[in-house]
Amino acid sequence: MKSSEERWLLDLRASARGDSRAYDLLRSLTDEVGPRFSGTPGEAAAVQWALEAMRRAGLANVRTEAAPTVLWSRGDERGGVAERVELLSPRRERLVATALGSSVGTVGGAVEAQVVEATSMEEIDRLGRARLEGKILYLHHVMPRLRDGTGYNAGGWARTAGASRAAKHGAVGFVIRSIATHSLRIAHTGILHYDGDAPKIPAAALSPPDGDLLHRLLADGGRVRLAMELGCRPLHAGESFNVLGEIPGTDLADQIVLFGAHLDSWDVGRGAVDDGAGCVMALEVARMIGALPKRPRRTLRIALFANEELGAGGGRAYAEAHAGEASRHYAAMEADQSDGAPWALRVPEHRRDSPASKRLAALLAPLHLELDPGPARGGVDVGPLHARGVPFVDLRQDATRYFDLQHSANDVLENVVREELDAATGAFATTVALLLHMDESLR
Ligand SMILES: [Zn+2]
Numbered sequence: 001m002k003s004s005e006e007r008w009l010l011d012l013r014a015s016a017r018g019d020s021r022a023y024d025l026l027r028s029l030t031d032e033v034g035p036r037f038s039g040t041p042g043e044a045a046a047v048q049w050a051l052e053a054m055r056r057a058g059l060a061n062v063r064t065e066a067a068p069t070v071l072w073s074r075g076d077e078r079g080g081v082a083e084r085v086e087l088l089s090p091r092r093e094r095l096v097a098t099a100l101g102s103s104v105g106t107v108g109g110a111v112e113a114q115v116v117e118a119t120s121m122e123e124i125d126r127l128g129r130a131r132l133e134g135k136i137l138y139l140h141h142v143m144p145r146l147r148d149g150t151g152y153n154a155g156g157w158a159r160t161a162g163a164s165r166a167a168k169h170g171a172v173g174f175v176i177r178s179i180a181t182h183s184l185r186i187a188h189t190g191i192l193h194y195d196g197d198a199p200k201i202p203a204a205a206l207s208p209p210d211g212d213l214l215h216r217l218l219a220d221g222g223r224v225r226l227a228m229e230l231g232c233r234p235l236h237a238g239e240s241f242n243v244l245g246e247i248p249g250t251d252l253a254d255q256i257v258l259f260g261a262h263l264d265s266w267d268v269g270r271g272a273v274d275d276g277a278g279c280v281m282a283l284e285v286a287r288m289i290g291a292l293p294k295r296p297r298r299t300l301r302i303a304l305f306a307n308e309e310l311g312a313g314g315g316r317a318y319a320e321a322h323a324g325e326a327s328r329h330y331a332a333m334e335a336d337q338s339d340g341a342p343w344a345l346r347v348p349e350h351r352r353d354s355p356a357s358k359r360l361a362a363l364l365a366p367l368h369l370e371l372d373p374g375p376a377r378g379g380v381d382v383g384p385l386h387a388r389g390v391p392f393v394d395l396r397q398d399a400t401r402y403f404d405l406q407h408s409a410n411d412v413l414e415n416v417v418r419e420e421l422d423a424a425t426g427a428f429a430t431t432v433a434l435l436l437h438m439d440e441s442l443r
Contacts, residue, residue, distance in 0.1 A: 022277075029053075099189065114223065136172060262305040345369045377394060378392040
């Protein structure tokens with residue numbers, strides 16, 4: 001790239017620091033729309049908000065695309081008690097808990113049972129039917145705080161698969177210490193998946209201190225009983241909408257650089273960190289690139305995906321609807337780590353030593369982005385494009401604080417830092433701009 005081109009890249013970073021509108025957009029989204037859980041009026045309002053925001057940002061071809069989704073609710077629409085997890089013995093106390101997404105409700109009254117603890121998925125199998133039949137399984141998984149967020153890999157799996165693992169051995173309920181990195185008395189929800197060959201049992205997350213309480217009470221053979229009452233409604237089919245818009249390219253306009261985030265959020269917070277921040281960064285990146293005097297060579301497509309939290313129907317729908325133009329996708333990126341500072345760049349595995357990767361890494365070096373040896377994985381939303389041969393480029397963001405907030409009532413605007421959001425927006429804008437202009441192929 002010529003030095004004149006490096007100059008506009010620097011301009012892009014400066015404008016992200018100087019007059020980014022990302023935080024104001026996030027305030028608008030979280031204050032005016034609020035929670036955007038799949039299938040709710042909030043989600044429908046968010047789609048209208050996103051269409052308007054894209055038009056205001058100067059995007060072309062702004063449109064929605066239908067995404068078949070599976071919907072669920074924790075059953076509190078009519079103001080009833082949606083969820084109760086209560087310690088019955090050795091003493092009584094209402095615990096801070098939240099149903100896991102997709103959980104069945106407790107039909108016909110509360111489940112009351114003795115609690116058995118496991119500290120790993122393997123231990124659930126070791127306990128087996130002899131210990132778990134008729135019991136509530138408590139999974140004591142303590143997620144480590146790591147900059148790269150990889151503590152979520154094992155944690156997310158425990159939350160997603162733990163209930164069915166316990167149910168196969170006869171457990172009648174499942175509670176897990178929240179997959180989170182703090183010790184505040186706040187519970188974190190998140191999706192679970194039931195296996196087809198196991199009974200569906202009610203499942204909830206406890207706040208970390210409530211999980212730790214069970215852990216101490218159960219130590220040395222302590223006997224603990226819990227009551228679980230969840231008002232969750234059964235899963236049913238629905239329809240959500242991805243929102244798309246573009247900054248058309250010039251000489252390479254038929255090649256697409258896709259940059260996505262997810263518009264839906266959990267019901268318990270306001271979706272500021274997960275993933276309002278990603279959405280407003282995508283919108284702001286598009287606005288900044290569209291406002292540059294130099295038009296992009298490739299077409300930038302922004303996709304705000306539906307239903308990421310409750311089954312990723314939006315990402316799948318995009319991959320299917322755009323299968324015919326998969327080969328026209330030059331690269332796909334995704335932002336879903338709030339305002340975390342980008343610290344590393346990942347490229348497709350087989351392209352690590354390619355001229356394109358070296359060029360990207362060299363030009364991004366002033367942003368203190370190292371070339372990470374791991375392969376780019378995309379994220380939940382662009383992930384389905386991998387099978388269709390679309391190259392991913394990842395900006396790894398600092399996840400040190402992210403899991404204090406994700407999927408909880410604390411996912412609010414106050415926990416996004418304007419300066420951090422602006423800095424991350426600048427890094428994404430610079431990376432996306434490079435992808436729009438580079439000569440070299442990533443395939
Ligand atoms: Zn997310």
